[in-house]
Amino acid sequence: MLTAQDIINVMNSPTDAEVALIKKAYDFAQEAHKDQKRFTGEPYFVHLTETAKNLADLGMNGTMIAAGLLHDSIEDVGVTPQTIEKEFGKEILFLVEGVTKLGTVKYRGTTQHNESMRKLFVAMSQDLRVLIIKLADRLHNMRTLHHVPEKKQKRIAGETLEIYAPLAYRFGMRKLSRQLEDLAFPFVLPEEYKKIQQFTKKKQSEIEDRLKKFYKSVRKVLAKEDIISVQTDYRVKSLYSLHKKILKKKGELEKIYDIIALRIIVNDVGDCYKVLGIIHGTWRPLPGRIKDYIAFPKPNGYRSIHTTIFTGDGSIVEVQIKTKEMHEQAEFGIASHMKYKDGSGKKTHWIQELVQQENTSYLSKNFITSLKSDFLKERIFVFTPKGDVIDLPIDSSPIDFAYSVHSDLGDHISGAHVNGKFSSLDRKLKNGDIVVVITKASSHPTQKWLDFCKTTMAKRHIRSILDKISKK
Ligand code: MN
Numbered sequence: 001m002l003t004a005q006d007i008i009n010v011m012n013s014p015t016d017a018e019v020a021l022i023k024k025a026y027d028f029a030q031e032a033h034k035d036q037k038r039f040t041g042e043p044y045f046v047h048l049t050e051t052a053k054n055l056a057d058l059g060m061n062g063t064m065i066a067a068g069l070l071h072d073s074i075e076d077v078g079v080t081p082q083t084i085e086k087e088f089g090k091e092i093l094f095l096v097e098g099v100t101k102l103g104t105v106k107y108r109g110t111t112q113h114n115e116s117m118r119k120l121f122v123a124m125s126q127d128l129r130v131l132i133i134k135l136a137d138r139l140h141n142m143r144t145l146h147h148v149p150e151k152k153q154k155r156i157a158g159e160t161l162e163i164y165a166p167l168a169y170r171f172g173m174r175k176l177s178r179q180l181e182d183l184a185f186p187f188v189l190p191e192e193y194k195k196i197q198q199f200t201k202k203k204q205s206e207i208e209d210r211l212k213k214f215y216k217s218v219r220k221v222l223a224k225e226d227i228i229s230v231q232t233d234y235r236v237k238s239l240y241s242l243h244k245k246i247l248k249k250k251g252e253l254e255k256i257y258d259i260i261a262l263r264i265i266v267n268d269v270g271d272c273y274k275v276l277g278i279i280h281g282t283w284r285p286l287p288g289r290i291k292d293y294i295a296f297p298k299p300n301g302y303r304s305i306h307t308t309i310f311t312g313d314g315s316i317v318e319v320q321i322k323t324k325e326m327h328e329q330a331e332f333g334i335a336s337h338m339k340y341k342d343g344s345g346k347k348t349h350w351i352q353e354l355v356q357q358e359n360t361s362y363l364s365k366n367f368i369t370s371l372k373s374d375f376l377k378e379r380i381f382v383f384t385p386k387g388d389v390i391d392l393p394i395d396s397s398p399i400d401f402a403y404s405v406h407s408d409l410g411d412h413i414s415g416a417h418v419n420g421k422f423s424s425l426d427r428k429l430k431n432g433d434i435v436v437v438i439t440k441a442s443s444h445p446t447q448k449w450l451d452f453c454k455t456t457m458a459k460r461h462i463r464s465i466l467d468k469i470s471k472k
Helices: 004-010 016-032 045-057 062-070 073-077 081-088 090-102 111-125 128-143 150-170 174-188 190-224 239-248 269-282 324-332 350-356 365-377 398-405 407-411 456-471
Strands: 231-236 260-266 305-310 316-323 379-383 389-393 413-418 421-423 435-439
Touching: 004 016, 004 045, 016 045, 016 062, 016 073, 016 081, 045 062, 045 128, 062 081, 062 090, 062 128, 073 081, 073 090, 081 090, 090 128, 128 150, 128 174, 150 174, 174 190, 174 239, 174 324, 190 231, 190 239, 190 260, 190 269, 190 316, 260 269, 260 324, 269 305, 269 316, 316 324, 389 398, 398 407, 398 413, 398 435, 398 456, 407 413, 407 456
Parallel strands: 260 316
Antiparallel strands: 231 260, 305 316, 379 389, 413 421, 413 435
């Protein structure tokens, strides 16, 4: 079992206060969970130390690691919120309660729901630190999934593949996302998993040999051009992403060039383009495969230059060129931002940090904008009486809600009950409202509805009906 010191050792220069906090949380959790066992038969506390270590691996601070140690204490062993607050303060209580609440959202297993579920998770978390703890928790649960009863395995692995891995990816934690996917893949799609495994086994050593040779030549060429302090390595595509790619390319494995990619990490952006020039000057690039994600970052903030070249010995290799910063950002995403502390040692709210850092080169502007607008500012989550989640733009009306459920409902809405009270059609709905639509056969859209509708879907339906009426 990991000791408190094992976890602390992973951290990058922790303060005395952080060390003391982690030790205290460690002892507290060990005592609280002392009678509890996991499916594996080992003490439950092992799960908490592993979750805490995952958080330390992600570069999280003492508060986050302590919250990781305590994350199951309210739900599983009945420690009261008051006790957590008294012993560890408001911030850690907030994180622990956030993780507990996330646990109550149930995965329903239909694709249509997953996007809403994902958004709901984020909305519920408010503070993405909660989500990061949940991801660290899930990573350990996935690593021990083979001990869990079979029926539960499928559900947990499905939820991981459909919700947690995409969420990690969405927030730029690519490494974690890959780990979760590859752990879940064999449980969710055992047949496909076997196929991919066989394929890569056959291919991988062959490709790896060629890549090693190519890797040497690249280093030589770059050294000649005075590009120093480069770090070159190669990464093997994860089995699950290979599977997704095969689906996309309709099974043409030979067309997948990036099973193994050569990564060149340099000091600054200028060197990235210089290296691209050198590579293209030495080896012939495949047309149409050059992607400049530095000039045009991916929506999740990923930056790098990708090109695919003929190595001259009959093989094709993808080369990725990026700076160290971009590389860290690509592997750890959101988590890499949270390593930051201000001078006083006080941790500022990291979302505010992100917003303030809007113009840094570190994160693409798109990413921050979409983070703010999609998840935190411009969307609300409203419920049907059955508990289904409807995701709407902020300030949406009951009319938007009705059209999101069904066009017939929108076309004949006459009023609504919001949280059990009658409400007019121009009401601005709020996060968490439960809405019941009241319809009348004689009701139909009017010009006025357009003034308080927010969704394009509602507006489109209303306009088309107004058109029909005016043509009569
Ligand atoms: Mn847990």
